[in-house]
Each structure stands twice: as structure tokens, then as C-alpha cells.
Amino acid sequence: MPDRSIFTKKITSFYVCCPGNNYRAWVTLVFLLVLLWFFCVPVLAQFKITGSVSDSQTKKPIVAANILVKNTNKGAITDDNGGFILSLPAGNYQLIFSSVGYQPQTRSLTVNNDTHLPIALVQNNEQIEEVLIKGKAPDQNIKAIQMSSIQLDMLNIKKIPVVLGESDIIKVLSLQPGVSTVGEGAGGFNVRGGRVDQNLVLLDEIPLFNTSHLLGFFASVSPDAIQDVSLYKGGIPAQYGGRLSSLLTLKMRPGNFQKIKLAGGISPVSGRLLLDGPVLKDKLAFLVGGRVAYPNWVIKAFPGDNKNNRAFFYDFNSKISYKVNDKNFTSLTLYRSFDNFKFPEDTLYSWQSNAASWQWNSKLSEQLSFSVNAIHSNYSFGTEGLNPAYSFKLISDIRHQEIKTDIAFTPGIRHKINAGVSTIGYRVNPGELSPASPESNINPLKIETEYGTEQAAYLSGEWIIWPAVSLQMGLRYSWFKNKGAGQVNQYETNVPRSTETILDTLVFRKGQTIQTYAGWEPRLALRLGISSNTAIKLNYNRTRQYLHLISNTTAISPVDFWKVSDPFVPPQLADQAGLGIFRNFQDNTWETSVEVFYKDMQQLVEYKNGARLLLNPNIETDLLPGKGKAYGLELSAHKNAGRLTGQVSYTFSRSLVAVQTPYAIEQVNKGKYFPSTYDRPHNLALSGLYLLPKGWTFAANFVYTSGRPATYPDGKYILNEVPVVNYSRRNADRIPDYHRLDVSFTKDTRKTKVQERYNLWVVSFYNLYARKNPYSVYFTNDRSLTKAYQLSVFGTIIPSLTWNFYF
Structure with a gap:
């Protein structure tokens, strides 16, 4: 390549010495400039x-x-x-x-x-060097700005040993650092010491208010219909808000545009089918799938008196995808799930979700695109009393309706900009009690319906400042209105709220604003590349939550209900910061990370001792403001290639709360911090897959967690000849630690990686050494003796055989 400096020197010297009227000199100068352009500019362009x-x-x-x-x-x-x-x-x-x-x-x-x-x-169906958990690209954990995130590889979820052989996205997530549950068979999940309701779970942008079937034993969404699973434990993108702890996105498969395909499976508790294919080839595709359960025979097989217990659930997924042209794409997603569970002989619990979303994606240019979403989600739950003299129906529900639009602009390879707006309408029925028959002695009671509107706008940008330095900044502003019709009590000042201290009641007409909240939610992420296989990352985000799950039970139950923020219950607020070091080894075969985090939470909902929550028309009299903090260390190492793949993760974390009230009678643990129900300091999970000859795969999980906080009695006295138990400080005790080993063997009948018709046979053994892990400890009393009993959900080994087929 010609030396540009030589050309420049010659041109400069020639120009200085030549006379202004020298025609040949000017021709030579122009010629040299043309040579410079011809040889140098194409190389530099x-x-x-x-x-x-x-x-x-x-x-x-x-x-x-x-x-x-x-x-x-x-x-x-x-x-x-x-x-x-x-x-x-x-x-x-x-x-x-x-x-x-x-x-x-x-x-x-x-x-x-x-x-x-x-x-x-082309999709990869190879049976070698598959992974359990890994990023979007071999070195994505190093190159991407995002930290504190998890992506699941859907190819291997069906090989993970789980209870009763039913694949479960939530259970696989609980093997990751920073993710836990309150116990075996508990509904929902907890992220970095947060509550169950502080997780925003989106199925094609549809919020799911309950992620569990069968009171927590199974996830409410079948993995067959899911294409991508991403969990953000921190550094939540500015596009999303409304929850404090985490964001879980589940993206459904769009349907096959080329050929009809059928998949399904049969496990000990459920059967499922999924059909997808083209309506118009390369233009219009559909996906439809369902799952139905038959767990009653399994329930009867467990020790104890279970002959009168009943359970049933089903879920349904459907999606239609239409490619309008090369620049426009639209889709419609439908989802429904239903559960009922008869646990005591005289009570039937049920809950259901009905949801839909419509999405339009348009690519205006190579740099600019936008999307529009219309979303509807309705979740209802209830209890039915079957005793003829006291038969009743108790129902509650929440409706979410949303419209949102997002714009993505990429002006260059080093810069990306995203912006958008959204508006959500909420309608919450906290509870309605009615007699189920004319003979019932139950009196009807209905708690006022609550209404709210949440709106938000955001702007975020991502810059590659230098090859080793990347920055992501976002700013989100959200505002919320609690609306009528409704009534708001006015209470005496300088005394605790109670029904006796009500001074007046204000009445608001339909649509009238009762209370308004608003605030900024900044987001920040920074990546510093130390080398090609090492990076340091940090992030910060502030989040607000205007919805609250009112529950004083350990796990989600059918008598829990949702509530919008109002004059007495302000939105929850959290600030979280994280720092992580990420390093890969052996050409990205091994991924390791160390992350630390701190989360400060304000305006949490706590409860008075002996609070009455269900069907309480003045529920603010039993609610207390609280604050919380969570901090921890997360270690992870996982192997992505070879015959043996898997992950080792360890988390040390604390989750503490404190009640903020000036009144001594309302104080809990004297106003000091105490462990939250989700505080489990030590969490260790080992999971792995080993490829055996002839299509066999061996998988194993080992899990250890600290015992969950509990409140035990520490004394007893006699009052009016009645024994009364005195309890210790709230959550001052702990149930015993939890640990479990699961194994499975999977047979893949494929002979080649491109074979489309094949079977997966999975033999699994849950709780291999039959440990009686405690879920809770409860106590009975008489005049002379207090007895403690330990309750285990699964106190024995549970074998299962599952058949998955693909055509």
C-alpha cells in the first residue's frame, strides 16, 4: 500500500515552490491528488x-x-x-x-x-457437547454489558431430573445462584432475598400472576411451547418495571413455517401435545399445545390419609405468526391455565389464568424498528366450602390490560438507542364471599373493588466507548393513580390505626383520582474488558412496585390476594447495585463468575401480630410499613463442552426486614431487623449431564440450602385455666437444613443429528437417598406438654418414567 505521508510531502513541497500561473504544476498537483484518492481512500474507507x-x-x-x-x-x-x-x-x-x-x-x-x-x-440437534445453562454466544458472558442474568438452554430441560418426571422451568432456575424457593412444593420463586410477588414473569409480554400448578409442584407453562427463557436478577432493562426483584421473560415458539410437526409426552402425572406448522408456507404459521394432569393416583400413593384428596390442572398455549412482508411481522398469543385442589375433606381450592397478547413488529430501515403490544391478563382464584351447613364461595381476581410501544434505533455499530411508553389498567377484586346454597349459614360479604392506572416512559442507550469499555444507561419514569369508585377512611392522628379510631370516610366517584404516586427509575451498567476472556461489570437499578400480594403464609396459597397502592399502602421501592468478575477458560469451555450485590428496599408491606387479612374491609388497620435489605455473594462455574457438562453454584446471602412504626404496641422484634421468610443464607447446587454411548445421558442434581426462618414457642402459661403459648421473636428460629440428590437416565433414539422423528425416554429418581426434608415444624399443646412435629412434603424416593416423542 502506498505511503500516504510520502504523497503528502511531495504535494506540499510542489505546491509551495510552483508559481500560481504554472499550468503544468497545477495539472501535476491534481494528478497526485487523484493517485492519493485512488490508493489510500479505499483502504481507509x-x-x-x-x-x-x-x-x-x-x-x-x-x-x-x-x-x-x-x-x-x-x-x-x-x-x-x-x-x-x-x-x-x-x-x-x-x-x-x-x-x-x-x-x-x-x-x-x-x-x-x-x-x-x-x-x-440451521437448528442444531447434535447429541454431543450440549450444555445445561449458557449464554447466547460462547463468550457472551464476557462481551455483553448485561450481568446478573441467566439464559436456559431448552434442549436439555427435559433431561434434568425433577419430581414425578414433569419438566419444570422454575425448578431448573432454582438451581442457579441467587434463585431459591421457600420449600419443596412451594409456589413461585425468590430472587436475591425478594418476595414471590416481586418477580415480573412475562409470557410473550403477558404478566403471569401465578407461575405454579398443583400448589407449587409444577410450573404453569409447559416448556414444549417455549423457545427462550431469560431471568434478570439485576440490571433490569429500562423497558421493564413494576416489580422490585427480577424479570423473567418466556418467549413462545412462533410455529414452523415449513412443515407440520407434532411433539408430546406422557409422565406419571400429565400428558401433553404440541402441534405446529404452516397455514401458508413461509407466510403464516400456527402453534397449539396443551397439557392435562391426572395426579390423583399418585397422591393416594403417598403415606398418610390421602384417599379424599383430589387434584387436577390443565394449561393451553396457542400462537399465530404472520409474516406480512420482509419488514413487518405480527403475532397473536393465547394462554389459559386451570387448577383445583381438594386438600381438606370440606374445602376445594381453584385458580385460573386467561391471557392474550397481540404484537406487531416493523422494521422501518436497517437502523430503525418499532413494536406495538396489546396485552390482556386475568387471574382469578377462590375457595369453596363443601360443608352443607356452611357452604360458601370465596373468589378474588386481578385484571391487567396494557398497551405499549417500543422503538429501537441503531445509528452505528457502537451505539444503540431504545425508547418507549406504556399504560396499564388494573382492576382488583380483593375478595367476595357468598353462600353456596340456600341452606348455608354464611352471610355474604364483598370487599370494595380497587382500580389503578400505571403509566411509564423510558429512554436507554448503549455505547461501545472503546473495544474494552461499554456503557448502558437508562432512565424510566413511572406514575400511578389509585382511582374510584371507592371509600377512604380518615383516622385519628398520633395513634395506631384501628376500627375504633376511624373519624370519617371519604367517598370517591368512579374514575376520580384517590391517590397519585410517581418517580424516576434510573438504570446503569458498565463493562470493562480486562482481556479477551475476562471482564469486570457493575450495574445499578431502581425499581418501583405498585401492586402488592397480601399474604401472611409461607408460600403462595389460594387465599392470598392482590392490592393496588392507595393512601395507606405506598409503592414499594428498591435500589440494587451489583459488581461482578467474569472469566472464561479453555476457549470458553469453562465459564466462571463472582458477583456481589446489595439491595435496599423501602415501603414494604408487613403485618401486625395476629393480623386479619382475608375479607377485612379496613385492611390498612392490620398492615404495617416495613423496610428491608438483602446482600450476598454468588459464585458460579459451568462447563459448556465435552461429554461432561454442568454447573456448580454457591450463594451466600441474607434477607432482612424491619417494621417501621412509632407505636410500641405495633412493633415487631422491637423495631430491629429480623430474617425474612426467604432468608436462607447458604445455597449450594451441583448439576451435570454426562453423555453415555448409544444415545444415553446421565444427569444428576445435588441441592443444599439453609433452613428457613420460623417462629417457635418459647414458653407457656395458664390464663383462666386455659393453656396459652408464648412465642419467641418473629423468625428467630430455623427449621432444619435441606439437602437432596436426584438422578436420571435419558435415552435419545436419534441415529443422526438431522433425524426429525425420535423419542426421549427419561427414567428419574427424585430424592435418591429418601431424606425426610422438613417443610415446616408445628406444635400441639395441652396443659402439661408441648409437642413438636415436622412436616415433610416428600419423605421418600420418587421414581418416574417419562416418554417424550417428536414427529
Whole structure:
């Protein structure tokens, strides 16, 4: 290549010495400038390489696919529409395209002008070197700004040993650092010491208010219908808000645009089917699936008197995807689930979800795209008393209706901008009691319906400042209105709230604003690349939550209910900061990370001792304001390649709360911090897959957690000849520690990686050494003796056989 400095020196010296009217000198100067342009500018010029990455069968864009320019430090990651932008000087290059679950593809490219490059990746069905948990690309955990996040590989969820053989996304997530549950068979999950209701769970942008079937034994969404699972424990994108602790996104498969496919399975407790395929090839596709349970025979097999217990559930997923043209795509998602559970002989519990979302994605240019979502979600739950003399029906529900739009702008390879607005309408029925028959002695009672509107706007940007330094900043503003019709009590000042201290009641008409809250929610993430395989990351986010799950039970139960913020219950507020070191070894075969976090929470909902929550028309008299803090250390190492893959994770964390009240009679533990119900300091999880010959895979999990806090009696006295138990400080005691080993063997009948018709047979053994892990400890009393009893949900080994088929 010509030396540009030589040309410059010659031109300069020639220009200085030549006379202004020398025609030949000016011709020579112009000639030299042309040579400079011809030889140097093409080498220095940057050409724009745009393109899109999609699934070769479904034609759906692949989000966060990795593009690497071989033998350079340049690369890109696809956006939400599968698009990417690169800037390269003229020359010959090899581009490598990769994503989890797809075969990598290498494309040779000669760059001498702007180029558009569409890429279609083929799904990878290989049975070697699969992984349990890994990022979107082999080094994504190092290159991406995002930290405190988890992505599940859906290919291996069916091989993880779980109770009764039913694959469960939530149970697999609980093997990750920072994620736990309050006990075996408990509904929901806890993230970094947060409560169950502080997790925003979205199925194609639809919020799910209950993620469990059968009182927590199974997830409410079948993994067959899910394409992508991402959990954000911290650094929640500015696009999302409304919950304090975490964001879990579940993206449904779009349906196959090329051919009809059928999949399903049969386990000891349920059967399921999933059918997808084209209506118009390459244009319109559908997906429809369902799951139905038959667990009663299993329930009767457990020790104890279970002959009168009954359980049943089903769920249904459907999606229609339509490719309008190369720049516009739309889809409609439908979801329904239903449960009932008869535990005592005279009570039937039930809950159900009905939800839908419509989405339109449009790509206006290579740099600009937008999406519009319309969302409806309704969750109802209730209890039915079966005793003829006191038969009753108790129902409660929450409705969420939302419209949102998001814009993504990519002005260059080093800069991305996202913005959007949303509005949500809430309607909450806290509880309605009615007699179930004319003979019932139950009096009807209805708690006022609550209404609220939540609106938000956000702006976020991502910058690659230098190859080793990336910055993500976001700012979200949300505001909430509690609306009528409704009534608000006025209480005496300087005394605790009670029914006796009500002075007046204000009445608000329908649509009238009762109370308004608003505030900023900043988000920040920074990545510092130390080397090609090491990075340091930090993040900070503030979140607000305007919905509250009112519950004083250990786990989610059918008598819990939701409540919107009002004059007495302000929105919950959390500030969380995290710092992590990430390092890969052996060409990204091993991924390791160390993260520390601290979370400060304000305006939590706590309860008075002996609080009455259900069907309380003046519930604010039994609620107390609280504050909380959570902090911890998370260690993780997982192996992504080879015959043996798996992960080791350990978390040390604390979750503490304190009640804030100036009145001594309302204080809990004298106003000092005490362990929350979700405080389990030590959590260890080991999980692995080992590939055996002839299509067999061996999998194992080992889990150890500290015992959950509890409140035990510490004394007893006689009052009016009646024994009265005195309890210790709230959550001052702990149930025994929990540990369990599960194993499974999976037989894959595929002979080649492209075989489409095959079976997966899974034999699993849950709780292999039959430990009687305690779920709770309860006490009985008489005049002379207090007895303690330990309750175990599964006190024995549980074998199962599951058949999964694909056609």
C-alpha cells in the first residue's frame, strides 16, 4: 500500500515552490491528488455491512445471535428483530454467525461497498457437547454489558431430573445462584432475598400472576411451547418495571413455517401435545399445545390419609405468526391455565389464568424498528366450602390490560438507542364471599373493588466507548393513580390505626383520582474488558412496585390476594447495585463468575401480630410499613463442552426486614431487623449431564440450602385455666437444613443429528437417598406438654418414567 505521508510531502513541497500561473504544476498537483484518492481512500474507507439472522425453518429472527469477524476484534450482536450492523474497511473477510441451539455458519465476504447479508441458521440437534445453562454466544458472558442474568438452554430441560418426571422451568432456575424457593412444593420463586410477588414473569409480554400448578409442584407453562427463557436478577432493562426483584421473560415458539410437526409426552402425572406448522408456507404459521394432569393416583400413593384428596390442572398455549412482508411481522398469543385442589375433606381450592397478547413488529430501515403490544391478563382464584351447613364461595381476581410501544434505533455499530411508553389498567377484586346454597349459614360479604392506572416512559442507550469499555444507561419514569369508585377512611392522628379510631370516610366517584404516586427509575451498567476472556461489570437499578400480594403464609396459597397502592399502602421501592468478575477458560469451555450485590428496599408491606387479612374491609388497620435489605455473594462455574457438562453454584446471602412504626404496641422484634421468610443464607447446587454411548445421558442434581426462618414457642402459661403459648421473636428460629440428590437416565433414539422423528425416554429418581426434608415444624399443646412435629412434603424416593416423542 502506498505511503500516504510520502504523497503528502511531495504535494506540499510542489505546491509551495510552483508559481500560481504554472499550468503544468497545477495539472501535476491534481494528478497526485487523484493517485492519493485512488490508493489510500479505499483502504481507509469504512463500508457498512447490514443484515439479518433468522431460523432457517421458522424464518423467525434470532435475537442476540453472535457475529464475529475472523482474525479481528470486530463483531456484533443481533437486535430484537435479528438485525445487525458492522463497519469494515475494504478487503476480504470471513464472518462467523452463531447462536445457542444452532449450527455455526461461516460466510466469506469481499467488502468494496455497502452490503446487505441475510443469514439463515440451521437448528442444531447434535447429541454431543450440549450444555445445561449458557449464554447466547460462547463468550457472551464476557462481551455483553448485561450481568446478573441467566439464559436456559431448552434442549436439555427435559433431561434434568425433577419430581414425578414433569419438566419444570422454575425448578431448573432454582438451581442457579441467587434463585431459591421457600420449600419443596412451594409456589413461585425468590430472587436475591425478594418476595414471590416481586418477580415480573412475562409470557410473550403477558404478566403471569401465578407461575405454579398443583400448589407449587409444577410450573404453569409447559416448556414444549417455549423457545427462550431469560431471568434478570439485576440490571433490569429500562423497558421493564413494576416489580422490585427480577424479570423473567418466556418467549413462545412462533410455529414452523415449513412443515407440520407434532411433539408430546406422557409422565406419571400429565400428558401433553404440541402441534405446529404452516397455514401458508413461509407466510403464516400456527402453534397449539396443551397439557392435562391426572395426579390423583399418585397422591393416594403417598403415606398418610390421602384417599379424599383430589387434584387436577390443565394449561393451553396457542400462537399465530404472520409474516406480512420482509419488514413487518405480527403475532397473536393465547394462554389459559386451570387448577383445583381438594386438600381438606370440606374445602376445594381453584385458580385460573386467561391471557392474550397481540404484537406487531416493523422494521422501518436497517437502523430503525418499532413494536406495538396489546396485552390482556386475568387471574382469578377462590375457595369453596363443601360443608352443607356452611357452604360458601370465596373468589378474588386481578385484571391487567396494557398497551405499549417500543422503538429501537441503531445509528452505528457502537451505539444503540431504545425508547418507549406504556399504560396499564388494573382492576382488583380483593375478595367476595357468598353462600353456596340456600341452606348455608354464611352471610355474604364483598370487599370494595380497587382500580389503578400505571403509566411509564423510558429512554436507554448503549455505547461501545472503546473495544474494552461499554456503557448502558437508562432512565424510566413511572406514575400511578389509585382511582374510584371507592371509600377512604380518615383516622385519628398520633395513634395506631384501628376500627375504633376511624373519624370519617371519604367517598370517591368512579374514575376520580384517590391517590397519585410517581418517580424516576434510573438504570446503569458498565463493562470493562480486562482481556479477551475476562471482564469486570457493575450495574445499578431502581425499581418501583405498585401492586402488592397480601399474604401472611409461607408460600403462595389460594387465599392470598392482590392490592393496588392507595393512601395507606405506598409503592414499594428498591435500589440494587451489583459488581461482578467474569472469566472464561479453555476457549470458553469453562465459564466462571463472582458477583456481589446489595439491595435496599423501602415501603414494604408487613403485618401486625395476629393480623386479619382475608375479607377485612379496613385492611390498612392490620398492615404495617416495613423496610428491608438483602446482600450476598454468588459464585458460579459451568462447563459448556465435552461429554461432561454442568454447573456448580454457591450463594451466600441474607434477607432482612424491619417494621417501621412509632407505636410500641405495633412493633415487631422491637423495631430491629429480623430474617425474612426467604432468608436462607447458604445455597449450594451441583448439576451435570454426562453423555453415555448409544444415545444415553446421565444427569444428576445435588441441592443444599439453609433452613428457613420460623417462629417457635418459647414458653407457656395458664390464663383462666386455659393453656396459652408464648412465642419467641418473629423468625428467630430455623427449621432444619435441606439437602437432596436426584438422578436420571435419558435415552435419545436419534441415529443422526438431522433425524426429525425420535423419542426421549427419561427414567428419574427424585430424592435418591429418601431424606425426610422438613417443610415446616408445628406444635400441639395441652396443659402439661408441648409437642413438636415436622412436616415433610416428600419423605421418600420418587421414581418416574417419562416418554417424550417428536414427529
